[in-house]
Amino acid sequence: MQQNAVELCTILVRDTYGELSSRVVAALLEYGRSTLHTIVRRAKIPERVVKQTLVVLIQQHLVLHYTNEDGGRDATHYECNWLQIYELLHSGRMVRTIEERFGSEAASVISNFLLLGHARVSDFITAYGISTKPKPNAVLPNGTTISASEATGTAPITTAAQISKHIITLMQAKFLIPVQVHHMHPSVDTENAIRQKVTTEQVGTAAALQARAKKVIDEKVAERMEALSSDIDNKNFGLKRKSDQPDGRARKRTKFSTSLLPEEEEWEIDGSIVLRVNNAKFLAIFRNEELVRWAESRIGKTTSLVYAELLRHLEKNIVGHRTEKGLVDGGKKSVVSTLDIGNTLRKDIDLVNSIASGPAITNGHKRAMANGHTTGANDEESEGDSDDYDLDADSDGDVGMNGTHELSSAAQEKKEQLQNIRKHLMLLAEDNNQFVTKQEGSMQYGGWTVDTQRLCEALRIRELEQIVEERFGGIATRLVRIIKDKGKMDEKGLADIALLRQKDIRAHLGTLHERGFLHIQEVPKTAERLPARTFYFFYFDEKMSKMAMLNDFYKAMSRILQRIDHERSLNSMLLSKADRTDVKGHEEELLTKKELADLTKWKRSEEKLIGQLMRVDRQVMMFRDW
Amino acid sequence: MSDLQGLARRIHEACGSNLQKLYTQEDLIPFAPNGDSEDLLLAINVLLQRGYIKILKQGDAFVYQFLSKDTVDRTRNLTPDEALVYQHIESSAREGVWSKILKTRTNLHPTVLTRCLKTLENHRYIKSIKSVKFPTRKIYMLWDLTPTIEVTGGPWFTDAELDADFINALLVAIERFVTSRSFPKQRPGSTSIIPFEAGYTGYPTLSDITQWVKNSNLTEVELSEADIKALLEVLIYDGKLERVIGGTAYKAVRRVEGAVKQGVTEAPCGRCPVFDLCNEDGPINAANCVYFEKWLAEI
Numbered sequence: 001m002q003q004n005a006v007e008l009c010t011i012l013v014r015d016t017y018g019e020l021s022s023r024v025v026a027a028l029l030e031y032g033r034s035t036l037h038t039i040v041r042r043a044k045i046p047e048r049v050v051k052q053t054l055v056v057l058i059q060q061h062l063v064l065h066y067t068n069e070d071g072g073r074d075a076t077h078y079e080c081n082w083l084q085i086y087e088l089l090h091s092g093r094m095v096r097t098i099e100e101r102f103g104s105e106a107a108s109v110i111s112n113f114l115l116l117g118h119a120r121v122s123d124f125i126t127a128y129g130i131s132t133k134p135k136p137n138a139v140l141p142n143g144t145t146i147s148a149s150e151a152t153g154t155a156p157i158t159t160a161a162q163i164s165k166h167i168i169t170l171m172q173a174k175f176l177i178p179v180q181v182h183h184m185h186p187s188v189d190t191e192n193a194i195r196q197k198v199t200t201e202q203v204g205t206a207a208a209l210q211a212r213a214k215k216v217i218d219e220k221v222a223e224r225m226e227a228l229s230s231d232i233d234n235k236n237f238g239l240k241r242k243s244d245q246p247d248g249r250a251r252k253r254t255k256f257s258t259s260l261l262p263e264e265e266e267w268e269i270d271g272s273i274v275l276r277v278n279n280a281k282f283l284a285i286f287r288n289e290e291l292v293r294w295a296e297s298r299i300g301k302t303t304s305l306v307y308a309e310l311l312r313h314l315e316k317n318i319v320g321h322r323t324e325k326g327l328v329d330g331g332k333k334s335v336v337s338t339l340d341i342g343n344t345l346r347k348d349i350d351l352v353n354s355i356a357s358g359p360a361i362t363n364g365h366k367r368a369m370a371n372g373h374t375t376g377a378n379d380e381e382s383e384g385d386s387d388d389y390d391l392d393a394d395s396d397g398d399v400g401m402n403g404t405h406e407l408s409s410a411a412q413e414k415k416e417q418l419q420n421i422r423k424h425l426m427l428l429a430e431d432n433n434q435f436v437t438k439q440e441g442s443m444q445y446g447g448w449t450v451d452t453q454r455l456c457e458a459l460r461i462r463e464l465e466q467i468v469e470e471r472f473g474g475i476a477t478r479l480v481r482i483i484k485d486k487g488k489m490d491e492k493g494l495a496d497i498a499l500l501r502q503k504d505i506r507a508h509l510g511t512l513h514e515r516g517f518l519h520i521q522e523v524p525k526t527a528e529r530l531p532a533r534t535f536y537f538f539y540f541d542e543k544m545s546k547m548a549m550l551n552d553f554y555k556a557m558s559r560i561l562q563r564i565d566h567e568r569s570l571n572s573m574l575l576s577k578a579d580r581t582d583v584k585g586h587e588e589e590l591l592t593k594k595e596l597a598d599l600t601k602w603k604r605s606e607e608k609l610i611g612q613l614m615r616v617d618r619q620v621m622m623f624r625d626w
Numbered sequence: 627m628s629d630l631q632g633l634a635r636r637i638h639e640a641c642g643s644n645l646q647k648l649y650t651q652e653d654l655i656p657f658a659p660n661g662d663s664e665d666l667l668l669a670i671n672v673l674l675q676r677g678y679i680k681i682l683k684q685g686d687a688f689v690y691q692f693l694s695k696d697t698v699d700r701t702r703n704l705t706p707d708e709a710l711v712y713q714h715i716e717s718s719a720r721e722g723v724w725s726k727i728l729k730t731r732t733n734l735h736p737t738v739l740t741r742c743l744k745t746l747e748n749h750r751y752i753k754s755i756k757s758v759k760f761p762t763r764k765i766y767m768l769w770d771l772t773p774t775i776e777v778t779g780g781p782w783f784t785d786a787e788l789d790a791d792f793i794n795a796l797l798v799a800i801e802r803f804v805t806s807r808s809f810p811k812q813r814p815g816s817t818s819i820i821p822f823e824a825g826y827t828g829y830p831t832l833s834d835i836t837q838w839v840k841n842s843n844l845t846e847v848e849l850s851e852a853d854i855k856a857l858l859e860v861l862i863y864d865g866k867l868e869r870v871i872g873g874t875a876y877k878a879v880r881r882v883e884g885a886v887k888q889g890v891t892e893a894p895c896g897r898c899p900v901f902d903l904c905n906e907d908g909p910i911n912a913a914n915c916v917y918f919e920k921w922l923a924e925i
Contacts, residue, residue, distance in 0.1 A: 007906070298880060299821050355823045356810030426824035432868050465865065470891040474864060481863040499860050501788045556895035559904065562912035567922075605922045612893045619890055 002547075004554035006030060009085040011561045016088055017056065020045065024053045028063065028080040033186075035077055054078060058184070060117035061276065066189040079186045087279045089617050094282050098175065106166045110175065113277050118179045121167065122271035125160045164269055171269065173316065177278040182228050194224045284318045284452075287626045290618070291455060294462075295435050299427055302354035306424040307435060309345045310336050314450060335439050335447040338425065342418045351420035355427065422446060433458050456626040463622055464545060468517060475500065476508045480517060480540060488521060488537040509538060516548030546623050553620050560613045564606060571602045630676070633658065634669040638678055641692055648682065648689040677701045677709075700751060707734060711742045715752050715766050720774045722755055722767035758783055781847045792845070796857055799844055801866050804830055805878035821880070829875035832858070894921045 006029045014022035027042040028034060036054075040047045057063040061084045067076040091114050099107035113119065170176040182190045198220045288311040296304035313336040425448055428435040433455065439447040461484075469477040475498075482497050483489050491509065495502040512518040523535040568575065574595055577583060583590045591599065630638055637657050641649060651666070658666040670690070673679045677698050679690045693701075701709050710732050715723055729739055743766065746752045750769050757765050758779030767773065782788055807830045810822060822828070830838075836854045839845075858876055861867040870877045890896040894917035895904075904910045912918065 300880075303821070354820050356820050423823055427821060430824040432870070467891055467896075469865075471897065477865065478860065478863045481865070485863070495788075497856075497859065498863070499782060499788070499793050499856065501790065504790070552896075552901070553890055555901070555904070556890055556893060558906075559895050559912040559915070559918075560893065562906065563915065563918050566913040608922065616890050616893065 002551050002554060004551050004558065005082060005086075008554045008558045008561070009080075009082050011558055012085055012088050013062070015561065017060075020049060020053050021057060024050060024057065025062065025080055025085070028078060029082060033077050033079045035075060039078065060084075061183065064184060064186045066185045077189075081186075084279070086620075089613070090279070090282060090286075093286065093614070094277070097282060097285055098170070102166070102169060102173075105162070106170060109163065109166045109170065110277065113176060113275065118274050118276035120272065120274050121164070121269050124167075124275070125163050125271075128160065128163050167275070168269055171275070174278055174281050174318070176275045179274040179276045180228070183276070187225075190228070191221060191225060195221050198224070281318060283621060283625050285315060286618075286621060287452065287456065288312075288315060290459065290622065290626075291435070291450075291452070294433075294459060295428060295431075298431060298433065298435075300354055302349060302351060303424045303427055305349050306341065306345065306351075306421055307428055309341050310425070310436065310448060311450065312344070313340050335449050337447045338418055338422050341421055341425075342414065345417075345421065347417075351417065351424065355420075355423055452626075456622070459626070460546070460622055461542070463619060464517075464542075464549065467549065468512070471515075472508060472511055475505065476512055479505060479508055480512065483518065483538050484540045488539045490535050490537050494538070513538070517545050519544065550620065550623050553616050553623070557613055557616050557620075560609050560616070564609050567602060567605055567609070571598060574598055575602070630672065630678075632669070633665055634672045637669055638673065638692070642678065645692055645694055648684060648691055650684075650687055650689050654690070700749075704746075705742075707732075707738055708742045708745060710734070711739065712746060712751060715746075716768055718767060720767065720771050720777075722757070722765040722773060722777060724760075725764040725766065728766065756785070781849055781853055793857070793860075796839070796844065797861060797864075799842070800835060800839065800854075800857055801861055801878065803835065803838055804861075804867055804876050808878040809880075827871060827875075829870050829877045831875045835876070894918050 006026070009029060010022050010026045013025045023043045023045060024039060027039050031038070031042060034042070036047065036050065039054075040050050043050060045053075054063060054065075058065060062081055064079045064081050065076055066079075067074050091111070094114065095107050095111045098110045112124070116124070167176060195217065198217050288308075292304050292308040292311065295307045314334060317334045425436055425438075425446070429438050429448075434451070435455065436448045436450050439449055465477055465480060468480050478498050478500075479494060482494060486493075486497070489497075491502055491506065494509075495505055498505060509518065513520060517540070518538050519541055521537045521539060522529075523537060524530075525533045525535065577595070578587060578591065578599055587596065587599070637654060640657065641647070641654075651663075654666055654670070655663065658669075670679070673690075674681065677693065679692050682689050682691055701712065704712060711728065711734070714728055714731055725739075725743070728743075729736065732739065734742070743752070747754065752766050753769050755765050755767060755773050755777065757763055757773075757777045759776070765777070779788075782793060784792070807828065808822075810820060832851055832855055835858065836849070836851045839849055839854060858867060862869065862876075866879060867876050868879055869875070894915065895901060898904065898917055900910050904912070904915075906912070
């Protein structure tokens with residue numbers, strides 16, 4: 001945990017939950033795992049207040065706790081879950097994502113869950129049922145509120161059935177997951193507890209100490225840790241009865257059709273279950289959005305739309321587990337067929353004019369191939385007399401043309417669309433980054449998988465290089481890429497490959513080293529270790545650079561948040577006036593010209609700062625989570 | 627030649643005009659009266675002493691090479707020390723020889739060596755050159771020779787200095803050429819660049835690019851495929867080109883106009899010169915930051 005991250009987390013908690021919570025969080029982050037008494041001593045807050053604060057923080061999953069039961073006296077330790085604190089920044093993104101996919105009502109459900117941390121379903125529904133006032137506003141860490149209309153949508157939820165329907169949809173899509181006991185404990189403790197259990201299960205304690213036995217234990221522990229989270233992989237986990245509906249998307253469509261209503265009533269949620277928001281799933285979605293953006297810049301807009309559709313199909317099966325290696329999607333690797341994409345892709349996308357065919361020679365070859373497809377598929381579907389046409393066509397030597405006459409225009413259109421989609425997917429597969437991998441199989445028009453971990457690795461490297469480029473210029477980027485490619489290099493070798501003078505690159509290498517992008521290994525030629533008689537090899541360590549970058553990111557984010565605070569305090573008089581209930585909505589009449597101008601200026605700077613914060617957040621996710 | 631007598635003179639007259647040929651002892655025996663090797667040896671000695679021939683080794687046998695009149699005159703005027711130095715420099719041919727090595731080989735006193743080198747240089751018998759590999763070394767070679775590529779550093783070097791302008795001009799030209807071949811011609815009316823379909827094989831290969839550079843009159847310097855490859859590598863490291871079709875061809879990386887910049891580098895913090903000093907309680911902090919002020923005013 002880095003100092004800058006501590007600072008950022010403290011600021012985030014202070015902005016969202018107030019000064020008290022941030023004091024407790026700061027004490028926990030600074031000193032690590034502590035007991036209640038230690039926290040009281042360090043935060044210098046009365047015990048009763050600390051207890052209340054901890055309850056709030058635990059409710060929000062920001063603090064984890066664990067009670068050791070082996071000794072005579074039980075001791076409960078508290079630990080801060082700083083990654084969860086960081087997730088506070090994402091609440092805006094999350095609500096927006098849900099709104100795009102499931103509409104504003106589902107968004108309001110999610111935003112309420114975000115606000116509550118976790119909640120029992122029955123309680124949640126009752127709370128909705130009673131309240132007639134607008135829903136509590138979701139508060140972003142920076143203090144801006146998602147306005148009630150935005151969060152709850154135009155049509156307010158009126159019945160409990162509606163809410164539970166949304167909850168079921170979100171659960172099946174794994175945006176909401178049931179809270180399990182291990183969610184509340186630090187993973188180290190969970191692992192230790194399991195390890196203890198496994199060890200006692202082993203025959204003798206003496207044998208358990210041996211290396212081989214240790215390995216067996218390690219394996220078992222890993223297995224059980226995995227089993228803990230695998231429950232969630234089950235699609236209807238937490239639901240009482242299985243549904244016939246394949247996915248949330250289909251449900252949404254059926255919402256308006258009365259004929260399918262009875263089917264919906266076949267299953268319901270367990271009212272006693274406690275739900276929370278699944279942050280990892282959102283991270284996976286943000287990641288996919290980034291991949292689409294990348295594909296767009298590499299290949300083109302239309303291809304990226306096809307890619308987005310492909311990823312959307314994959315998304316459904318994602319549960320999302322955070323691991324040390326990065327984000328693991330969970331479940332088995334799923335293959336998306338071209339047909340699936342064709343079924344859901346918007347029809348108004350111009351698939352044809354977004355790819356240029358090669359010059360005449362390849363063109364002819366390609367056309368022949370395309371015809372092959374057309375006729376091949378034609379044979380399967382065409383009616384009896386079409387064979388005659390085909391024979392005629394063969395004698396004419398113009399198979400493809402005839403094939404087109406054959407089919408009904410709709411089927412033909414479909415076929416063409418699929419082939420065009422396939423072309424775009426081939427482009428994605430052929431790219432140096434290999435956005436998709438083709439799966440040879442029985443599927444018509446082919447199936448596709450995406451290796452997100454490898455892609456994210458490449459994405460990170462690209463981002464890092466871009467940062468170097470913008471900070472230090474083109475020559476520095478060239479040098480970093482060479483070093484990354486060749487391993488350890490001395491100045492002379494670098495100059496030779498980069499076709500630059502040694503004295504020109506020296507300054508660049510110096511700054512890169514200073515900022516932690518490059519590292520130096522010294523190899524003395526003689527025993528005396530004279531600087532003049534020493535080789536200096538530069539090398540690139542992705543992990544170390546990543547850490548250095550993240551540290552900078554956290555610091556930059558803290559500064560932005562602090563700056564927002566500063567700007568707000570500059571305008572505090574004005575803002576409190578604008579916030580008055582009688583002024584709200586009547587700003588034009590009740591504020592002076594200068595005040596109005598200042599207000600718009602403040603709004604603009606806040607927007608700019610928050611926008612910037614979110615952009616840095618994107619980079620943090622890229623470097624840390626994906 | 628006037629200083630030669632008898633047999634030596636006859637040998638020189640017969641063979642002295644053919645400077646390329648190497649003569650073994652057997653080749654010269656016919657000149658000796660009655661095949662007397664004793665006389666022949668004397669004559670060869672005389673020729674050697676006067677500098678008309680030099681001894682070379684071919685395999686295990688010694689062979690003789692006759693020297694041109696020019697060279698003979700040249701060495702004739704030299705003092706023994708100078709001749710020694712000259713010989714060593716001559717033997718180094720186009721590689722040149724480092725003054726330090728010259729010293730150890732000739733075993734001369736440094737001042738003597740310097741004097742010899744100076745006279746030889748004044749007579750324009752030798753010249754000192756700069757090596758790319760060892761810019762600080764003084765390296766000598768015969769006046770009329772051109773240094774090898776190892777010494778000059780190949781096409782990228784002008785006067786032992788990397789010619790950055792030349793390289794940059796070539797880089798730009800090659801990038802432009804590859805870009806022009808990487809994307810289809812834009813249709814009128816459409817604004818975005820569309821890609822070629824997958825499996826397109828028309829991207830330029832190394833030999834295509836080399837050929838184009840050769841025909842384009844960009845430079846008089848002869849550039850081999852290896853040189854062009856080095857340039858392409860640099861372009862790849864610059865992120866402007868990438869390898870396609872199994873690394874055999876090159877394609878330009880698509881560039882988006884007005885691409886989104888980095889979040890962190892666009893904010894003041896990413897480019898802040900005092901970022902390390904910035905601290906909430908320190909003299910530099912977010913509230914009094916001048917860079918933020920400037921940046922926020924830029925709306």
